[in-house]
Amino acid sequence: MVHPHLILCANARLAQHLRRQAPEAGAAVWAAPLALTVPQWLAQLLEAAMLDGSMPPGLPLDALSERLLWEQVIAAALDSAAAPLFDVRGLAATAMEAHALCTLWALRPQPPHAEETRQFLGWQREFRRRCEQRGWQEGVGQQMLALELIERGAGALPASVAFAGFDRFTPFEQRLQAALGARGCQLIDWTPAAASTGAPAVLACADRQAECRAAARWAAATLARQPQARLGLVVPDLAGVRDALEFALDDALHPEALCPAAAEAPRRYNFSLGRALAAQPLVATALRLLALAGSHTLEQTTLSALLPDPFWSAHSREADARALLDAAMRQYLDARLTLPGLLALARRLHASERIACPALLRQLADLAELQGQISRRRPPSAWVPWLERILAAAGWPGDRVLSSHEYQARSSFQQTLSTFSGLDELLGPISFADAVRRLRELCTEQVFQPETRGQPALQVVGVLESTGLAFDALWVMGMNDQQWPAPARPNPLLPAELQRRAGSPHASAEVELAFASAVHRRLLAAAPQITFSFSRQEGNQLLRPSPLIAGIAVVEDDSSATSAAVAHALESLEDWQAPPVAHGEAVGGGTALLRAQAICPAWGFYQYRLGAQALKTPSDGLDAMERGTLVHAALESFWQATGNSAALQAMEGAALQGAIIAAVARALTKFEESGTQALPPRTRLLEAARLQRLLQRWLDFERTQRNAPFTVLVCERAQELDIEGIRVRTIIDRIDQLADGRLLIIDYKTGQTIDIANWASERISEPQLPIYAAIALPQEDTGARVAGVAFAKVLGDEPAFAGVGEDEGLLPKLAVAGGEKEKVFDPVRFPDWATLMAHWQQRLRAIAREVQAGDAGVRFADAGKLDYCEVLPLLRLAEREQQLLQAEAGDE
Numbered sequence: 069m070v071h072p073h074l075i076l077c078a079n080a081r082l083a084q085h086l087r088r089q090a091p092e093a094g095a096a097v098w099a100a101p102l103a104l105t106v107p108q109w110l111a112q113l114l115e116a117a118m119l120d121g122s123m124p125p126g127l128p129l130d131a132l133s134e135r136l137l138w139e140q141v142i143a144a145a146l147d148s149a150a151a152p153l154f155d156v157r158g159l160a161a162t163a164m165e166a167h168a169l170c171t172l173w174a175l176r177p178q179p180p181h182a183e184e185t186r187q188f189l190g191w192q193r194e195f196r197r198r199c200e201q202r203g204w205q206e207g208v209g210q211q212m213l214a215l216e217l218i219e220r221g222a223g224a225l226p227a228s229v230a231f232a233g234f235d236r237f238t239p240f241e242q243r244l245q246a247a248l249g250a251r252g253c254q255l256i257d258w259t260p261a262a263a264s265t266g267a268p269a270v271l272a273c274a275d276r277q278a279e280c281r282a283a284a285r286w287a288a289a290t291l292a293r294q295p296q297a298r299l300g301l302v303v304p305d306l307a308g309v310r311d312a313l314e315f316a317l318d319d320a321l322h323p324e325a326l327c328p329a330a331a332e333a334p335r336r337y338n339f340s341l342g343r344a345l346a347a348q349p350l351v352a353t354a355l356r357l358l359a360l361a362g363s364h365t366l367e368q369t370t371l372s373a374l375l376p377d378p379f380w381s382a383h384s385r386e387a388d389a390r391a392l393l394d395a396a397m398r399q400y401l402d403a404r405l406t407l408p409g410l411l412a413l414a415r416r417l418h419a420s421e422r423i424a425c426p427a428l429l430r431q432l433a434d435l436a437e438l439q440g441q442i443s444r445r446r447p448p449s450a451w452v453p454w455l456e457r458i459l460a461a462a463g464w465p466g467d468r469v470l471s472s473h474e475y476q477a478r479s480s481f482q483q484t485l486s487t488f489s490g491l492d493e494l495l496g497p498i499s500f501a502d503a504v505r506r507l508r509e510l511c512t513e514q515v516f517q518p519e520t521r522g523q524p525a526l527q528v529v530g531v532l533e534s535t536g537l538a539f540d541a542l543w544v545m546g547m548n549d550q551q552w553p554a555p556a557r558p559n560p561l562l563p564a565e566l567q568r569r570a571g572s573p574h575a576s577a578e579v580e581l582a583f584a585s586a587v588h589r590r591l592l593a594a595a596p597q598i599t600f601s602f603s604r605q606e607g608n609q610l611l612r613p614s615p616l617i618a619g620i621a622v623v624e625d626d627s628s629a630t631s632a633a634v635a636h637a638l639e640s641l642e643d644w645q646a647p648p649v650a651h652g653e654a655v656g657g658g659t660a661l662l663r664a665q666a667i668c669p670a671w672g673f674y675q676y677r678l679g680a681q682a683l684k685t686p687s688d689g690l691d692a693m694e695r696g697t698l699v700h701a702a703l704e705s706f707w708q709a710t711g712n713s714a715a716l717q718a719m720e721g722a723a724l725q726g727a728i729i730a731a732v733a734r735a736l737t738k739f740e741e742s743g744t745q746a747l748p749p750r751t752r753l754l755e756a757a758r759l760q761r762l763l764q765r766w767l768d769f770e771r772t773q774r775n776a777p778f779t780v781l782v783c784e785r786a787q788e789l790d791i792e793g794i795r796v797r798t799i800i801d802r803i804d805q806l807a808d809g810r811l812l813i814i815d816y817k818t819g820q821t822i823d824i825a826n827w828a829s830e831r832i833s834e835p836q837l838p839i840y841a842a843i844a845l846p847q848e849d850t851g852a853r854v855a856g857v858a859f860a861k862v863l864g865d866e867p868a869f870a871g872v873g874e875d876e877g878l879l880p881k882l883a884v885a886g887g888e889k890e891k892v893f894d895p896v897r898f899p900d901w902a903t904l905m906a907h908w909q910q911r912l913r914a915i916a917r918e919v920q921a922g923d924a925g926v927r928f929a930d931a932g933k934l935d936y937c938e939v940l941p942l943l944r945l946a947e948r949e950q951q952l953l954q955a956e957a958g959d960e
Contacts, residue, residue: 074226075103075258078233081340081529082536083108086232088523103232106241107207110214113223114205122222123213126205132487132510134206136494138163141194145187157509163191166561171208172240173572177563188561202493211240218247230256233536235586239570260538260594268598270547270617273625275603280313282601282625283543284320287526290541291321291336299526300539300595304552306341306530309545313528314339321526332473332518337526340533342517345484348477350465351511353379357462358455358504361435362442365404368397368686381463382427389425393417398684407436427463434461445497448506449489455507456485473518484510531587534594542595547602547614553577553584588616601625644925646673649794655919658797659836662915665923666831667933673924674939682938689751694739695758696818699862700801701735702728702759703816704783706767707802712779716771724767725760732759762864769867773880778804778812789844792916800840802860810855812878813840814869817859822870824859824883825892827904830911833933837871838908854905856882874901 077083086103104112117123129137138160146154166188169175177185199206205213217223229248234241249255273279283301290297303309318325321336345351356374360366374380375394376387383390393414401409411432417423438458446454465478488507495506527537531552546552557574558564567575574580592598600620602613613622649655657664657676665672674680685691690698706727710716719727736756740746747755782803789796802814815837826833837857845854856873872883872893885893885901898904926943934940 073102073228073230074109075101075230075232076106076109077103078105078235078535079533080105080108081533082233085537102226106244107211110211113217114210114214117214117217117223123217126203128210129199129204129206130487131207132513133204133491133494135160135164136491137198137204137206138167138191138195140494141191141198145191145194162559162561163188163195166559167192167195167206168208169559169562169567169572171212172238173567173570174239175562175566175570175572177566182563184561185563215240215244215247218244218251221251225251225253228254228256230258232258235535235590236583258536260536266596268592268600268617268620270613270620270622271599271601271625272613272622273601273603275605276309277312277316278625279545279601279603280309280316281320283313283545284316286543286599287317287337288320291525294540295525297525297540298538300534300537300542301337301526301528302531302534302542302544302591303528304531304546304554306339306528310339310341317526317528332471334520334524336524337528338520338524339517340527340529342515344512345477345480345514345516346508346511348473348516349377350379350470350474350477351481351516353377354459354464354481355504355508355511357435357464358458358507360407361439361458361462362500362504363407364439365406366410368401368403368405371397371405371410372683378468379464379466381431382425382467384466384468386425386428389423390428392423393425393428395683396422398686401686403686403688407432407439411436431461431463442500445499446503447492447497448495448503449492451498451500451503452485452489454500455503476518477516480514480516481511484514535587535590537594539595541597541599542591543599543601544591545601547600547617548611549614550611552614552616553580556580584616644670644923646677646922646924648922649677649920651793655794658799659839661794661919662791662796662835662839662912663833664937665919666833666835666915667930668926668928668937668943669918669923670926670943671934671937671939672919673922674942675937677919680939680942690747690755692819695755696816698735698739698755698759699762699818700784700816701738702731702763703766703802703862705734705738706731706763707780707783710780713770713774713777716767725764728760728763728767729756732756732763735759762862765864766860766862766867776877777807781805781811787844789839791839791843792913793920794916796839796916798836798839798844800844803845805852806855806878809852810874811845811852812855812873813837813845813857814860815840815858816862818862820863822859822861824870824872827872827908828893828898831915831929832908832911835912835915839912842905842908843912855901858882872904 075083075086077086083103083105086101111128114123114128118125135157139156142154142159142163143156146156170192177189181189195206198204199209218225225248231237231241231245237245245255271279271282273282287299287301290299301313303313317335317337322330322333324330325333346355353374356370356377357380360370360374372394375390375397377383378387381390396417397405397410397413401413411429414423414425414429414432418425418429435458438454438461442454465474470478484507488503488510491506495502498506527539529537554574556577556579558567558576559574564575568579571579571582573583600617602617603611605611655661655677656679657672661672661676664675709727709731710719716724733756736747736752736759746752780802782800785800785803787798787800789798800813801816804812804814806812823834827838832838837859841854841857845852855875856871856878858869858871858873858879861868861870869879869882871879872885873879874885876882876884876887883890883892885904886895886899887893888895893904898907926945926948928934931945934943937943
């Protein structure tokens with residue numbers, strides 16, 4: 069078909085824009101102009117020539133297939149020992165670019181060649197040989213064949229050809245123009261009418277975020293004045309600033325977008341740059357599910373991201389159960405686990421009625437079954453049905469109706485699967501893991517842009533996409549010298565001097581400056597109102613404006629002052645007061661509640677009254693808390709069997725070792741019975757050996773360092789107390805009775821840091837032992853008197869006691885209340901043991917009264933004690949710091 073007129077465009081966006089142009093006023097019939105890019109039109113010519121027989125048929129390679137072929141060529145050329153050291157995929161992309169430069173810019177490297185160029189020319193010869201052998205035609209090769217077809221006089225051509233939006237012409241495009249002219253085509257230089265522009269403005273912003281906000285405010289203000297205006301926002305580094313700019317535009321133009329229901333509502337702006345298909349949530353879920361089916365060992369972090377995902381299984385019915393399974397998985401399973409292991413845990417929890425997720429159980433079982441059937445190597449076309457079968461078994465894409473964007477993403481993913489199935493000849497038989505990896509690469513390279521209705525008022529484009537477009541007002545941001553003109557980046561596989569002489573893209577700073585200057589002149593004629601902006605700083609780096617905007621008066625952005633004024637106008641709410649504890653209200657946490665309340669009242673309120681807590685961080689094997697629990701259990705078992713110091717002193721060598729081994733075995737068995745799964749045999753052996761060494765070291769310390777005889781009365785005794793109306797559950801690790809009847813309360817610690825100085829403070833942040841001594845045992849009224857409290861530091865290197873007592877000699881190196889040399893417990897404040905006990909009782913009851921009264925303020929004396937706070941994000945420490953700074957500024 070002969071077209072009377074043709075517009076060849078510099079990019080696909082301009083071609084689409086021209087095809088959408090409105091008809092002239094009064095036109096009865098409107099024919100869309102034939103606007104194509106140069107590669108699109110040449111591909112049509114080549115296809116027509118193959119159909120009419122003027123050229124032999126060939127199989128065109130798309131960009132992906134071409135890169136894969138380059139990868140194979142390069143991998144075959146590399147030494148097998150050195151191949152793992154190279155980024156073959158990156159080398160293939162660079163070689164593909166160099167090959168295109170050689171064709172489009174007529175680059176012919178001459179000897180002598182550098183090593184990089186020599187290797188590239190070898191790869192290029194092998195690449196061409198494989199293409200000729202299999203009848204393949206790569207991208208730039210197709211364009212060259214079509215050009216030679218025109219030069220030979222074959223093929224029907226349009227009467228006229230207009231070239232639109234070209235800031236510079238490659239030698240290939242110049243050769244094309246000459247060939248068209250020789251064939252009698254009228255060549256037209258299509259240039260949009262220049263707008264009558266006023267003086268451009270330049271805005272200096274504090275940083276990238278401020279620049280995005282300034283551009284968004286400009287767009288909102290302009291559209292408020294001129295609702296029908298066509299606005300342009302040009303960004304040289306659009307990929308780097310896209311997310312921040314989108315957030316700013318939503319804040320300024322669509323504040324309702326904060327509501328999830330408005331996430332896909334039409335926007336008044338449109339980005340020319342989409343996101344990777346792999347980044348779309350629905351597709352990301354599909355890729356995670358395929359990776360799950362192909363992996364025999366899984367990271368908990370992967371599963372924790374997958375379990376709350378709405379795009380598989382019956383999420384709308386079982387979301388809560390899946391969240392509970394995630395929490396249980398973190399608590400009971402190792403950091404690395406298997407799919408059958410997760411399924412076994414889910415079945416136990418389901419059977420115990422802790423969770424209800426029949427659909428999830430069924431689909432995990434189906435995935436586990438399919439996992440055992442994918443060990444063979446297959447070509448991509450044979451893997452696609454398996455991939456679809458796995459996704460169907462997992463219930464992808466979920467049980468709810470998909471939105472428009474999600475439906476488009478699924479359609480694009482299915483098209484990508486179809487593309488993947490056509491790679492048999494290139495990839496051959498591959499493993500399932502390689503199939504998933506290749507599919508992920510495809511989805512990462514595929515750009516996804518949901519379709520939008522109509523023409524949004526604001527077009528956000530890169531510098532190259534802005535060519536040929538006209539606007540009523542234009543904002544060009546990112547005008548910093550380090551990115552515009554763009555830095556030189558010559559292709560490393562071709563001689564740099566050859567690229568500089570040809571003036572190919574990115575060849576030198578001079579080439580980039582000349583190109584940027586041409587683009588700048590075009591932008592100055594693209595709209596009547598033009599604003600340039602740049603950033604003053606990025607992190608700690610000071611930035612400078614682009615030399616292309618030198619000479620234009622600079623205005624400083626005052627958005628920071630505006631934001632501060634808005635911040636001062638915000639309503640302030642005091643939220644330190646929580647509802648008092650109601651009569652009969654159960655408050656959990658035990659002594660941990662009083663500890664958190666003493667350190668920071670908000671911590672105690674959020675975690676123990678509201679029930680907020682952090683999900684457990686999984687670890688391989690046992691974590692520190694579980695190891696501490698085993699130490700407690702082993703010592704409890706030992707002392708229940710031994711009873712007193714006399715029996716311990718009587719044990720020698722093998723007898724003591726046998727008692728320790730038996731106690732450790734009983735502790736491990738009890739630990740496994742209380743959990744959801746047995747310890748792996750190797751883990752159990754290692755943990756038994758660790759416990760035996762630790763107990764041996766500790767019991768040797770007690771035998772040799774404790775002189776006064778004692779009897780162990782209590783081990784791990786639970787007790788519930790009433791402290792100022794707050795029910796506090798305590799567990800006393802151990803109570804020893806001395807020969808004179810007095811008691812020592814001991815709490816085991818397996819960590820290095822132990823703080824007893826807080827026992828002398830107004831807010832006791834380690835309240836367990838003071839509670840036991842001053843409140844728990846006196847409430848029993850047994851007549852036995854507490855003589856001291858101590859932490860037992862059960863450590864392999866430096867076992868010791870840390871505490872305070874009534875007099876000397878109770879335990880090794882125990883502090884003495886009222887002692888003249890005592891540094892921690894000031895003898896003036898605490899002249900004797902009774903005074904210290906009274907202090908404990910008074911301060912602990914005061915903390916309990918705070919809980920009862922609902923004190924939930926964010927106040928603390930030592931931020932270091934918040935390191936293990938599970939609800940730290942809820943404390944909003946950054947906001948608190950800002951409030952303190954504002955208060956200080958107000959005082960000044």
